[in-house]
Amino acid sequence: MCSSKRYLTDKELEDALYDSDLYMDDINLNLQSSDSELDCETRVEKQVDANDGNLANSRKSLLEYEQSSSADEPDTDDDQDIIIPARNTRRRPRPLAKIDKPKSDMKPPLGTVWKKSSMMQKRRFAANVMKTALGLKQGIKPQTPLEAFRLFFNNIAIELILLYTNQKLQAIKDRETRSSFLQKSCNFQKEEILGFIGFLITAGAYKGNKDPVDEIFSEEGLPIYRATLAKHRFLLLLKCIWFDDKNTREGRKEHDNFAAIGELWNNVTDTFPKFLNPSESVVIDEELITFHGRCKFRVFIPTKPAKYGIEANVLCDSENYYCFAVEPYAGKCENQPKGYNSDPKVVKRLVALAKIENS
Template sequence: MRIAIKSRGTKNKTGFTHIRKTKRKLEFKMADLPSNEDILRDYFDSDDNDSDFEGFSEVESDISIPEESSSEEESEEESESEPENEDEWTDTLRGVHVERFHEETGPVFPANFDVQTATPKDYFDLMFSPNIISDFVQHTNNYARWKMEQKGEEDSVWYEITEPEMKAYLGLNIVMGINQVPSYKDYWAKDLFLGNEGVKSVMTVRRYEKITEYFHVSDRRSEPARGTRNYDKLYKVREVIVMAKNNFKNNYRPSGNLAIDEAMIKWTGRLSFKQYLPAKPIKRGIKVWMRCDSENAFLTDFDIYLGKGTANSEHGLGHDVVTKLTRDLTGKYFRVFFDNYFTSVQLMQDLLADRIYACGTVRMNRRGFPDDLKVRLRLQRGQSMTRQKGNLTASVWQDKKPVAFLSTLSDPRAEVPVTRQHGRQELRMTQPHSANEYNKYMNGVDRHDQLRMKYSLGRDSKKAWKYMYFFLVNCAIVNAFILFSASSTRQNSKKRYTHLDFRMELVHQLIAGFSGRKRKAAENVQGVQDAGNYQGHESVHMGTKRRCRVHLTKKERKETVFGCKVCNVHLCKDGCHFAYHNGQ
């Protein structure tokens, strides 16, 4: 064996001589050592009988040797000792745990509220407090005085409004949304086919214009100036917003399924928080976040969007909107549905932590969405791919286009049959449970919008706050109609009592025979200013012919198509209506 030794000494003869001597001594010593072959030969070729192998010693060893086990037992032990990481997406699907919804639902009526006799105005008063009408009267009169002080001259045409007149003014605005004409002045036109005799009988066009000019729903004198600390962009309608929110929540308990979406109030003028949404039917206007009951489209909560604030959002606007609108649902296991504008993995996890289940479409480029589902998947129509992370599931379903869903309430293994029309051919396929639930319960806000936009409210104005005010009144009417349809047991003159019937009866009850004209417009106008009108109990066409109640008490048979919708009785137009309501 040769060893190479590198010397760091000086390169002289003395140094090299010393190295050679040391190397030679080491070689002699190593030559005397036995080789590996000699050692092995001594062990295996020895003739010594004492060295025969007699087995292992009975002395206990400190090394433990595990017993053999079957592959099934090993897999069970591994699964128990190493649970699957629920913080990562996996394609191993299993059931999810969803608690049942146990809260009470439906309308909440006052103690003296009778659904057998309650009128549309009674339901409307639940949503739009009657006391606030008195506040409108006070604010309008105060604003008129303030305006005249600013001008330094009196308005000779104006005189203070009263509560009955304010209700009649509201009723006229509801009528104008039902019976629309090119200009508000056309309601007072002399043309027989253009003018409206009912509107003419309530007030003159000049009076309507003056009320519209000074109409206010807030105190103008105490309004904070722009730029001050207490400035509120919604000050002019803040009282109405607070009132409507409280009434919507206090008089109705929502079902377990709720939808959150956006709505638009049309407005094309200048406004700091005006929004532009090119994909919406109303492209320019004021955005309102809405939360509606998916079962009947009842508006349970809303929030008017004031634009991007100065404070940065940690998780985005959609996350903040849903979190704010679900603040009162925490811990009750509600199921909330929303579209891809709001949906994110972080939002789903935060709602689940608050014991709120959620489902919604999602944009595939959202942070946290499974990477293997972000790529372009070549799926046939009706096929889907699903990944799971705890109670959260992510699915991509191929319809005409791929649609992605996030859900915390859906079993990832469940698929629901669905049909699609392809020309004349009907396609039968399946879709994930999350897609089926989304399609079933997401339309709450859209249905509310359909009811609200079918009959608009008010006329054009230069003030954005008036559009917001009429939006709130319209939402209150829609909510009142929904409650009426769900709970009323009153016998109506029509077999099918429609939304239009509800609004028209509400109009009659708000106007209640009020007439601000010194001279009546016509002698033959029904049910507004004639002698047969007593606080809204006007003689109207009932739609069907039945026996007159007055003649029935006299045991006389006389049928008529006229009667009182408030009392829901048929009464002859000539004399019986007057006699019935005067106790004769």
């Protein structure tokens, strides 16, 4: 076998660029191969003769082009743009698909009949008819964000935090008798508890919950922080904040691992179903509440964005995204009933907590 494939020389490539139409056929001939030795030799001889003539013609045309361009145009250092005509890349159009007109009834192989129009709906059962209007309940019309917040954090919740926080402060005073600062510190007031909660909400909204305390209370921080609480009072409240009676906690933890904050949690979540009427789209799902502190029932879920936190079962309305009931998963206890965290019992407890009544 003899092959006539070869690479183009620099001179042939240069001539092809200047005179592409004249030399393109010769390039295609040079790149073809033959199965016969005799045909290969004859083709090579013809190509050599043709190339010699074409090269001479291309050089002659190139010299004439340079002389004419130098006589008509002024001398410039910029290279002339060489335009190579593009090949015709038009493709044959595809045939159009033949789609039959849909019939009135389309019958699949299994015998199921599909209709183009929806079937007539039957009458609903009386238990499935919503008798309450969706939206806020009668008499619930908060005018400001503070009024809406106080619907959930009512006076009972604030007084609960105030009571246990002052108990913690007194216990620290009894333990650290040599600290003149603690001995002179007075009990906290209700306004300080509200200001402390608003302080934390504002810091979270402005992404400053991880900033150092000195930076928060400096002149570069927001003025609302310094206007809400003094720095030493904020640090003392952060140290003494408490949510349950520490003397009875061990007895309550035998039945509930969530005893440290269970009383305040129940007081706040019990107010959820009091202000809004649910729609038909009420669902139950799991939620991971972000928490990186020390907790025996903290879970790790790698598929969640936060990964670490407290898992909770939530009953929500999918139309207005309102939470009616929430129950945290606090793990197993020693005296916990069998199957307490099973799915059917969790659903029944959430429905009971939501107090959804269709009357």
